[in-house]
Amino acid sequence: MGAAESTGTEREPLLGPSQAEATVQPVTNSGRVYGRRWLVLTLFSMLAFLQGMVWNTWGPIQNSAKQAFGFSSTDIAILVIWGPVGFIPWLLFMWLMDKKGLRASLLLTVFFMVLGSALRSVPLTNLQLRRWLIHGGQLLNGLAGPTLMSAGPLLSTTWFAPDQRATATAVASLVGYLGAACSFLIGPLAVPAPNDTQIVNSNIHWDTExxxxxxxxxxxxxxxxxxxxxxxVLLYFPSRPPVPPSVAAASQRLSYRSSICRLLSNMRFLMIALAYSVPTGVLAGWSGVLDMILTPVRVSQVDAGWIGFWSIVGGCVFGVAMARFADYIRGMLKLIAVLMLAGASLAATWFTLTCLTRLTHLPSTKATLYTSCILLGIFINSSIPIFFELFIETVYPVPEGITCGVVTFLSNLFTGLLLFFLTFYITAKDRDGKKQDNAALTRGLAKQM
Incomplete structure (x- = not known):
C-alpha cells in the first residue's frame, strides 16, 4: 500500500467536482489533496512535540530535581516510567481512533496533557504532596502517548497523496522525539545544576529555592x-478531508476486532514488530535517564543534555531524509531498515566499550561519548518511519492507526521493562550503599571506643 506506485485509477477523481472542492489542489500523480493538510500535520506535530517534551522533563535535570524537591534516583526513573504506563489502556485509544476519528481522539489526548501539566505546576510548599501531583501529571501526559505516537500513519494516509505519505509519516512520528530532544537542551540551560555537577574550579553557587x-x-x-x-484543536481540527486523496484512503478497512485478530495471527508482522520495538523501546528508556547513566562517568548535566539533544535531533533529521528518499525509490524499505539497525548495533557497542574504561582501557572522552550516542540515535530514530511503512504494507487492509498502535504499545512495553529493572537496580544499589556507610560508621565508632 504505502510503498506501491499510484495506479491510473488513483489518479482519477473519486467524486465529481463541486463547490466544496474550491480549495482542492490537483496533484497529477496521486489524486487530489487539500492545502490544509499541512496545517493539520503541523497541529498534530506540535502536540506530539509538547508531549515528548513533558515526558522528558525530569531526566535531563535529575540532579537539580533531587535538590529542589527531594527526589531520589528511583523517583526520576518512575517519572520516566509513567510514559510507557500510559500505554496500558492502548486498546481503548485505538478503538476510539477507529470508531470516532482523529479529532475526538486528539481532543481527549490534549485534555489529558492540559490536566497533567496543570497538576505538575501547582506550587505547593508541601514537597510530599507536590511529589504526588508531579507523578500524577506525568501519568496523565503518558495517557496522551498512544494516540500521538501511533496516529501519524493514519493522518498521512487520510490527508496526503501516496508519493508524500512516507514523508508525512516521518514528520508526524519523529517530532515527538524532537520534543524530548529539546528537553535535553531547555532543561539544563534553564535550570541550574547543583554544585556537585559544576566544573571543579567553578565558584558558582545556586541555592535550592x-x-x-x-x-x-x-x-x-x-x-x-x-x-x-x-x-x-478545539476550534479547528477536522478528522478527514471532504474528498479522500486516493482510492487507498477511501477503501473499506477491516473492523476493529478483525484487525486485532489479523495482526496477532500474522507471524511476519510480529517479527517486524519485534525488530522495531526492542531497539526503539530500549533507546527511549535509555534516553529518559541518560543524565543518570552518564553521571558515573563524570559527565555534567549540561553535557549529558547536549549529547541527548544531538542524538535525537540527528535521528529526526536523518529519518525525514530517509523517508523522502523512500517516497521516490520503492522496494528498498527492508534493506534500509537492516542497514539502520546494523549501524545502531556498532554504535551501541562502541558506547559500551567506551564506558567500560577499566576493562577495555579505551579512552573515554567527551568526543567519543558524543559521537557514539549521536550515531546510535541517528540510526535507530531514523528507522522509525521506514518500519511504519513496512507495517502498513504488510497488514493492509488493517487500519493504520490500529497497526501502529500495536507496535508502539510493544515499543513502550520494552521501555517500561527497562526502566522497571533499572528502578530496582537503583533501589538495591542505594540500599547497599547505606549498609556500607552504616558499617563504616560502626567501625569508626568502635575504634574511637
Whole structure:
C-alpha cells in the first residue's frame, strides 16, 4: 500500500467536482489533496512535540530535581516510567481512533496533557504532596502517548497523496522525539545544576529555592503552550478531508476486532514488530535517564543534555531524509531498515566499550561519548518511519492507526521493562550503599571506643 506506485485509477477523481472542492489542489500523480493538510500535520506535530517534551522533563535535570524537591534516583526513573504506563489502556485509544476519528481522539489526548501539566505546576510548599501531583501529571501526559505516537500513519494516509505519505509519516512520528530532544537542551540551560555537577574550579553557587523557581518556570511555560494548542484543536481540527486523496484512503478497512485478530495471527508482522520495538523501546528508556547513566562517568548535566539533544535531533533529521528518499525509490524499505539497525548495533557497542574504561582501557572522552550516542540515535530514530511503512504494507487492509498502535504499545512495553529493572537496580544499589556507610560508621565508632 504505502510503498506501491499510484495506479491510473488513483489518479482519477473519486467524486465529481463541486463547490466544496474550491480549495482542492490537483496533484497529477496521486489524486487530489487539500492545502490544509499541512496545517493539520503541523497541529498534530506540535502536540506530539509538547508531549515528548513533558515526558522528558525530569531526566535531563535529575540532579537539580533531587535538590529542589527531594527526589531520589528511583523517583526520576518512575517519572520516566509513567510514559510507557500510559500505554496500558492502548486498546481503548485505538478503538476510539477507529470508531470516532482523529479529532475526538486528539481532543481527549490534549485534555489529558492540559490536566497533567496543570497538576505538575501547582506550587505547593508541601514537597510530599507536590511529589504526588508531579507523578500524577506525568501519568496523565503518558495517557496522551498512544494516540500521538501511533496516529501519524493514519493522518498521512487520510490527508496526503501516496508519493508524500512516507514523508508525512516521518514528520508526524519523529517530532515527538524532537520534543524530548529539546528537553535535553531547555532543561539544563534553564535550570541550574547543583554544585556537585559544576566544573571543579567553578565558584558558582545556586541555592535550592532558586533551582526550584527555575523548574517552576519551565513547568508554567509548558502548561501555557499546551493550553494554547488545546484551544486551537478545539476550534479547528477536522478528522478527514471532504474528498479522500486516493482510492487507498477511501477503501473499506477491516473492523476493529478483525484487525486485532489479523495482526496477532500474522507471524511476519510480529517479527517486524519485534525488530522495531526492542531497539526503539530500549533507546527511549535509555534516553529518559541518560543524565543518570552518564553521571558515573563524570559527565555534567549540561553535557549529558547536549549529547541527548544531538542524538535525537540527528535521528529526526536523518529519518525525514530517509523517508523522502523512500517516497521516490520503492522496494528498498527492508534493506534500509537492516542497514539502520546494523549501524545502531556498532554504535551501541562502541558506547559500551567506551564506558567500560577499566576493562577495555579505551579512552573515554567527551568526543567519543558524543559521537557514539549521536550515531546510535541517528540510526535507530531514523528507522522509525521506514518500519511504519513496512507495517502498513504488510497488514493492509488493517487500519493504520490500529497497526501502529500495536507496535508502539510493544515499543513502550520494552521501555517500561527497562526502566522497571533499572528502578530496582537503583533501589538495591542505594540500599547497599547505606549498609556500607552504616558499617563504616560502626567501625569508626568502635575504634574511637
Amino acid at each position: 532558586q533551582i526550584r523557581n527555575r523548574i517552576q518556570f519551565v513547568l508554567y511555560a509548558e502548561l501555557g503552550m499546551i493550553a494554547v494548542l488545546f484551544a486551537v
